[in-house]
Amino acid sequence: MRTATATSPPATSPARRSRSRSSTRSVSEVRLLHDQRVPARDGITLSADVYLPRSGGALPTIVQWTPYESTRERFIAWGVWFARRGYAAVVVDVRGRYESDGEFYAWTKDGVDAHDTLTWVGEQQWSNGRVGTWGRSYGGLVQWQLAHIGHPNLQCIAPQVIHDDYFWDGYFTGGAFQLALTLGAAALWSSALSLITGPSARDIVLNDRVFRHLPLIELDEYVIGRRVDYWRDWWEHQTNDEWWHQFHHRPDEIEVPIFQQGGWFDPYRGSHLRKFAK
CATH class of the missing domain: 1.10.3020 (alpha-amino acid ester hydrolase ( Helical cap domain))
Structure with a gap:
């Protein structure tokens, strides 16, 4: 396992200012594919919003999952940001939330549903099959559950602000x-x-x-x-x-690179450092 940990720079730091300036440079116009249906292995479908550069092509793809509604402004802005820079960006409502089918039951189906999402992504003409994942809080734990299962399309994960010992x-x-x-x-x-x-x-x-x-x-x-x-x-x-141990994150068993992010005053800073040490 390769891992890195980062804390966010202050708002006035050169890194923050540089990132702010670069984020205003548009590489491409953006196309939205709203409410694409992702088949899960048990027959239900998940809802995915896909953001693509209008220049087209088979693209490296970044995926995140959320129980907090994929069409909230923060997720739209995230998808647009990556699509403008040449990525396919996908935001998925987790099972049983908002536009996705099924019953929501915290943590139990997230790993297999994420695995099925990556299979679906790899079959789409807008993806080149190389997938990275991203997400905070619940979106972070979905990535850990996926990484425990593994997937041939998965290249890296970026879980942020999430515990490892539930x-x-x-x-x-x-x-x-x-x-x-x-x-x-x-x-x-x-x-x-x-x-x-x-x-x-x-x-x-x-x-x-x-x-x-x-x-x-x-x-x-x-x-x-x-x-x-x-x-x-x-x-x-x-x-x-x-019952709790079944959800425990195991970074030492994961084969893809991990980038995790948190802050010194986040409630899970101990988890971040512990996972980095492993």
């Missing part, structure tokens, strides 16, 4: 259940991002009335009015058992 670094940090983080994740993965990040989040989720509610395992129904099975799985597994 139990200790993500959900039971120091042995204490991370209530606000996990409730927010369960609520927004089962509804919409604005429920947690929008101006009304304090009224619905992020307030003392919610956090004082007992029993805690029923907070899913209390907040969004229905059960969230993976939320209850987290509560049913309050020790670092085999």
Whole structure:
């Protein structure tokens, strides 16, 4: 495994200024292929938005996956940025989210769905079959799950701001259940991002009335009015058992180059350094 770690430069640094200037130089006009259907092995299809330079050709391809809606502005801007520089850029809604079929269940199908995505990409005339991946947070963990399986088209991964030990670094940090983080994740993965990040989040989720509610395992129904099975799985597994181990990232077993990025004040900086050491 080849790995590198980076932290983001300050906004006023020469590196940041240089990157800002270069990002304004358009190499090509951009074409969008919206809601392309990606077949998964169990018969459902995922939704992919593809950004291409209008100059055409079979191109190196960059893919990311998200549960946060592929047509949000940040993902559109990402696709346009890479397409202008001669890449095919693909943003995929993960299973069960937004325009993708199936049922969302955190982490369990992400690796195989990502594998099927790369197979599909390799069959498209706009791709040369050489694929790199990119993504932050949930988009980072999808890449790790894919890399554990491997794929002949996969050339490198770039997971950013994500833990490697789901139990200790993500959900039971120091042995204490991370209530606000996990409730927010369960609520927004089962509804919409604005429920947690929008101006009304304090009224619905992020307030003392919610956090004082007992029993805690029923907070899913209390907040969004229905059960969230993976939320209850987290509560049913309050020790670092085999259920958590199945998702653990194993950088020492990965054969492609890895570029990981984080910050000193990110919650997962320990994970980044630990993975780099491996």
